[in-house]
Amino acid sequence: MPAGKFNVEGFTEALDGIESDGVNSTILVSRNPKQDDYHIHVFWGPDDDDPSRTKLTVDYHAWPPEVDVDGNGPQVSADNFFDWLSQYFSGTGVNAHIHAEFEYPADKWQSRLMLLPIRVPFEERNAVIDGFSVSLPSEPQGVNQAWVIWNKKRFALQVFADRQVHFKSFTPHADIDALRAVVKKLIGEKEL
Numbered sequence: 001m002p003a004g005k006f007n008v009e010g011f012t013e014a015l016d017g018i019e020s021d022g023v024n025s026t027i028l029v030s031r032n033p034k035q036d037d038y039h040i041h042v043f044w045g046p047d048d049d050d051p052s053r054t055k056l057t058v059d060y061h062a063w064p065p066e067v068d069v070d071g072n073g074p075q076v077s078a079d080n081f082f083d084w085l086s087q088y089f090s091g092t093g094v095n096a097h098i099h100a101e102f103e104y105p106a107d108k109w110q111s112r113l114m115l116l117p118i119r120v121p122f123e124e125r126n127a128v129i130d131g132f133s134v135s136l137p138s139e140p141q142g143v144n145q146a147w148v149i150w151n152k153k154r155f156a157l158q159v160f161a162d163r164q165v166h167f168k169s170f171t172p173h174a175d176i177d178a179l180r181a182v183v184k185k186l187i188g189e190k191e192l
Helices: 008-013 078-088 172-186
Strands: 025-030 039-046 054-061 093-105 109-111 118-122 125-129 131-135 143-150 154-166 187-189
Touching (some): 172 187
Antiparallel strands (some): 039 054, 093 154, 143 154
């Protein structure tokens, strides 16, 4: 973000239990104890490409936190973190670059674009092409690139998108559903 868009000083002052390496800072935010099925990690610091800008990264993890988060971070739930965060931004939202990972069982799913795995000759043996990257010029749902990787147990997909994030109404569910719609254009269920 450009300087002035994000009140880093006010945001940092509002936090307890900040871990810092002197350049970047990190907090962990959980859901309430009865719904501890996901948590977020929040990282912020100067942008490596342009130190006058601030880079803010929010990672959603679809499992309970690995450590106790009492007193570490804001007294806010992961469910309404972006609503709380909005007080430190000028404007109602930002353009965000999103990386999302999806996994599907390989025995039930297959690539729609090219059959995987592909065996090819290499040094008198067979090498295996087990994935590919595809750039999507139409950018459906903001997705501009996807990586599809196969192994015997699963298809793993990483999608990269640029989407508008509106703080007051943000939940990860809407973005996940939008990105999943694109994923299902890249892979599909096998017909049994």
